[in-house]
Amino acid sequence: MNTRQVMEIALMAGEILLKSGAEVYRVEETIIRIAESYSVSCECFAMPTGIFVSSNGAEVVSYVKRIKERSMDLHKIELINSFSRSLANNPLPYDEAKRTLKRIENSPYFNFRIRLLSAGMTAFVYTLLFKGNLWDGIAAFFISVCIYVFKEKTSGITAFQFLQLIISGMFAGIVSIGANSFFPFLNVESILIGGVMILVPGFAITNGIKDALYGDIVSSLSRIGEAVFIATAVGIGVAITLLFGTRWV
Amino acid sequence: MKELILAFLGSFFPAVLFNIERKNLIWAGLSGAIGWGIYVLLYKITGGVVMAIFVGAVCVGIYGEAMARILKTPASVFTVPGIFPLVPGITAYNTVLAIVEDRIRDAYDKGIETIASAGAIAFGIILSTAVFKFFKQGKMAKTMDGEE
Numbered sequence: 001m002n003t004r005q006v007m008e009i010a011l012m013a014g015e016i017l018l019k020s021g022a023e024v025y026r027v028e029e030t031i032i033r034i035a036e037s038y039s040v041s042c043e044c045f046a047m048p049t050g051i052f053v054s055s056n057g058a059e060v061v062s063y064v065k066r067i068k069e070r071s072m073d074l075h076k077i078e079l080i081n082s083f084s085r086s087l088a089n090n091p092l093p094y095d096e097a098k099r100t101l102k103r104i105e106n107s108p109y110f111n112f113r114i115r116l117l118s119a120g121m122t123a124f125v126y127t128l129l130f131k132g133n134l135w136d137g138i139a140a141f142f143i144s145v146c147i148y149v150f151k152e153k154t155s156g157i158t159a160f161q162f163l164q165l166i167i168s169g170m171f172a173g174i175v176s177i178g179a180n181s182f183f184p185f186l187n188v189e190s191i192l193i194g195g196v197m198i199l200v201p202g203f204a205i206t207n208g209i210k211d212a213l214y215g216d217i218v219s220s221l222s223r224i225g226e227a228v229f230i231a232t233a234v235g236i237g238v239a240i241t242l243l244f245g246t247r248w249v
Numbered sequence: 250m251k252e253l254i255l256a257f258l259g260s261f262f263p264a265v266l267f268n269i270e271r272k273n274l275i276w277a278g279l280s281g282a283i284g285w286g287i288y289v290l291l292y293k294i295t296g297g298v299v300m301a302i303f304v305g306a307v308c309v310g311i312y313g314e315a316m317a318r319i320l321k322t323p324a325s326v327f328t329v330p331g332i333f334p335l336v337p338g339i340t341a342y343n344t345v346l347a348i349v350e351d352r353i354r355d356a357y358d359k360g361i362e363t364i365a366s367a368g369a370i371a372f373g374i375i376l377s378t379a380v381f382k383f384f385k386q387g388k389m390a391k392t393m394d395g396e397e
Contacts, residue, residue: 072268074269074326077325078270078326081323110265114265115265118263118265118266121258122259122266125259125262126259126334129255129256129259129334130339197338200338200342201341202337203329203336205338205367207371209368209372210371210375212371213375231342234345235344235346235348236345238342238346239346239349
């Protein structure tokens with residue numbers, strides 16, 4: 001297997017990791033480990049939005065890969081992890097390694113209905129955990145399910161993420177104010193907490209600080225920046241409806 | 250008790266969204282219950298949010314590393330859902346809401362709480378990972394010495 005093919009395999013593994021929400025240090029380590037198991041030495045620099053790799057042996061091959069979409073998929077991270085470890089003992093030929101990676105990339109996911117149910121149940125559970133009552137929970141369940149469907153249907157559109165978050169926030173606000181005006185025993189704040197639970201950037205902030213502790217300052221700042229923008233978008237969406245809702249309803 | 254069950258479910262369902270293997274889902278949920286239970290307990294005793302979150306995160310980290318050794322999967326499978334009830338997503342959202350509604354005092358409080366608790370969780374998880382790595386390397390060094 002020549003250097004170019006090794007770099008292709010390593011880069012593809014790194015790309016899957018980054019798209020599945022792995023930490024930056026893990027992406028860099030995995031790429032270097034895969035290249036080393038074919039005895040190619042390389043340098044790698046990864047950020048949440050892209051990867052640069054370059055082999056620095058006799059033959060220099062460089063690749064740049066732009067990552068546009070990131071989501072959380074721990075199963076894929078696990079599969080790539082064991083794949084890269086098995087390569088060290090048993091370096092697969094190019095075609096086979098590529099096939100394995102393709103299979104990992106399309107590895108099964110829980111089907112849509114189960115994910116929808118768990119998105120709703122997440123909202124329900126967190127409404128109760130933050131002192132809401134049962135009926136608040138059911139309203140939050142409804143909001144969360146609708147937001148999840150909306151997110152899934154519009155996931156392919158570029159430059160839409162922040163508008164999507166604002167619309168989701170507005171939707172959550174409208175439903176909870178509406179529910180409260182029809183059934184006054186419902187609490188708007190508890191419903192909103194559950195309803196926006198799957199949108200808010202708790203993980204983005206935590207992972208940002210984690211990256212900084214591992215020494216990846218660039219990706220740390222970009223993750224924290226992303227978190228600030230997500231929180232702003234959701235907050236603005238909710239605040240708009242609350243502002244008008246309390247005046248007019 | 251009710252809160253523990255809720256925290257269990259509050260890690261179990263996000264774990265489905267994070268696409269964890271079916272057989273590990275229960276253990277991921279348990280990790281959330283442990284983290285939240287310890288957080289609530291310490292919060293009631295000391296009244297400090299950040300320290301309680303830090304200890305909760307350390308316990309989730311230790312649990313995750315231990316389960317990773319037992320079940321032979323990466324620790325993040327347990328720690329990521331485990332800290333889900335603790336991460337300051339809602340606090341971040343409340344900060345922005347306070348800014349937009351012109352409650353600047355609240356925004357300061359919530360904003361600092363967001364950063365502090367995120368930092369506490371990150372430090373907690375990394376601390377337990379580092380301790381486990383340290384002991385593992387210590388053990389390996391010892392066996393290598395023995396072989397020589």
